[in-house]
């Protein structure tokens with residue numbers, strides 16, 4: 001606002017109330033009195049707020065514009081006054097004590113006439129500072145078009161929006177430029193219009209100075225905008241690239257899945273073919289090995305006794321040789337023994353007297369064996385036995401016999417060790433022969449794929465009612481053991497049902513068990529009316545029974561680590577909410593995986609401990625066969641229903657450790673199951689005895705004694721025996 005206008009306004013003392021308002025308005029326009037402006041009555045302020053500062057004021061307009069944007073009332077005001085005017089388009093007119101607002105058409109014309117190039121540029125500059133080109137177009141547009149209230153309203157709100165986004169980049173400091181512009185305007189009271197002051201040279205120069213700095217700013221902003229636009233373009237391209245890639249990958253994935261689905265049966269076929277050819281080679285190799293070994297170790301032959309034909313073992317050549325060697329050594333031993341006896345029978349001093357008779361004065365260097373031969377052949381011929389000390393000779397001869405006997409004994413021991421080794425080999429050979437025979441006789445020996453995923457390979461072994469095959473799971477890609485439970489077709493329907501119930505019960509117990517030292521049960525399915533299959537974790541090592549058959553005594557260190565692992569499995573069974581008694585712990589139910597990790601299997605006889613069971617244990621309602629060497633005395637109780645608990649498994653663990661350390665079971669080792677029952681062997685098993693050899697640590701013996709505590713009440717249960725240092729594994 002020009003100085004003249006300020007003077008004019010300040011001189012109008014008779015219009016004090018209004019003039020103070022004007023002063024405040026002016027101050028607000030020159031950007032000096034924001035505080036004064038804020039004290040304006042709401043009405044006036046709102047009106048001001050409804051003005052839009054011309055775009056050409058660029059940054060200077062921001063101060064005002066900000067207050068417009070900040071005002072929540074502005075939209076209300078637009079609604080209230082029906083139009084929204086811009087300061088550029090309007091002038092403030094004092095007429096007859098009232099202020100009027102009129103359209104500033106003349107100002108526009110004048111500016112267009114005199115400074116049209118500048119104002120257009122300014123408008124453009126301000127457009128950049130205002131961030132949209134539309135605003136520039138608006139600014140130019142307003143100069144030529146009549147005021148359209150509705151349109152103006154729309155423009156204002158558009159600008160408000162664009163301001164809201166962009167005005168942060170333009171500083172409030174530009175308010176001074178607003179005041180400069182304002183000062184370049186004057187009010188002509190005659191026509192009531194605000195005019196731009198004439199564009200004199202100084203002003204133009206000043207204007208040009210400002211314009212050039214604005215131009216610089218504009219240029220840099222333009223550059224920024226174009227860089228940002230470039231970035232935006234790139235980002236858009238990247239987004240579209242990524243989207244394309246994503247679509248391509250999704251399509252590829254789908255193709256792969258389709259292909260995978262298509263290839264699945266083919267892949268399974270290739271895999272099973274490979275496995276089958278490997279298994280066939282293994283079968284062939286196994287049979288060839290058996291043939292070779294049976295030449296050496298023996299074979300099962302048919303023996304006829306009258307009308308009865310039975311099978312009997314016929315030794316192979318190696319066994320025959322060993323036996324012949326043993327026989328020859330035995331004969332030698334007996335010959336020497338005979339000589340020793342005859343030497344002792346001869347009257348004392350006989351040889352000495354004979355020698356004297358023959359004129360021998362002292363012992364000659366005649367070999368004593370030769371002497372014996374001479375004596376035996378013809379006593380009269382001992383002519384040159386000069387000076388023999390008969391007593392000494394007898395002693396020497398006896399010593400020679402003894403020495404020879406000792407040497408024969410050593411030879412014999414070596415041959416016996418060899419024979420034991422052969423016996424073990426023979427045992428393995430017999431088991432392998434049996435396995436091959438079972439495999440040949442099995443109806444599952446032709447590499448079937450069960451349940452569309454388990455490729456049956458070779459038979460691992462046959463139990464009482466089941467065959468266990470090594471198999472490959474074509475879905476999970478791992479080896480498994482398929483246990484095929486066959487119901488005897490001759491059985492009554494009742495027996496079949498009972499067997500199935502039993503197997504399902506076993507499955508239900510076993511399937512919930514997940515522990516490193518317990519064989520996992522993966523699956524169960526029916527094969528036909530009389531057969532079903534359970535799929536177990538495959539343990540490629542031998543079972544403990546086979547280990548003990550090969551090496552009946554294990555070093556204590558090895559035995560202990562096996563016991564500790566079994567014990568950990570038992571602790572797991574007893575820490576579950578539903579406790580389980582295994583009830584059939586024996587070497588055949590302890591398996592080893594390829595790394596030698598011990599795993600307990602076969603839950604066919606296991607018992608679930610009911611919740612309400614007392615401290616003495618639960619009733620043993622279904623005894624099951626069990627294996628008597630490994631069961632505690634309470635299981636043989638006949639007068640009342642036995643009460644059992646995890647103490648049964650503790651007893652079995654003690655028997656297992658004893659067997660591993662001493663190579664025999666503590667009770668009824670040489671007895672059959674039937675004899676154990678008949679002779680009450682376990683009921684009489686009150687005290688455990690330890691052989692003197694091999695030597696075993698006292699800790700091991702103490703642990704075994706605790707496990708084999710006769711009195712059930714005094715025997716610790718699984719969790720209590722866990723306190724024993726022998727099963728708390730610490731490196732010694």
Ligand SMILES: Nc1ncnc2c1ncn2[C@@H]1O[C@H](COP(=O)(O)OP(=O)(O)OP(=O)(O)O)[C@@H](O)[C@H]1O
Nearest residue numbers: 460461462463464465466468481536537538539543
């Ligand atoms: N998960 C397995 N992994 C590897 N071999 C196994 C597995 N389960 C069983 N076997 C082997 O299969 C053979 C037969 O096992 P099974 O449990 O049927 O026989 P068993 O215990 O001798 O008989 P039963 O259970 O009728 O008393 C055994 O030699 C055993 O070592």
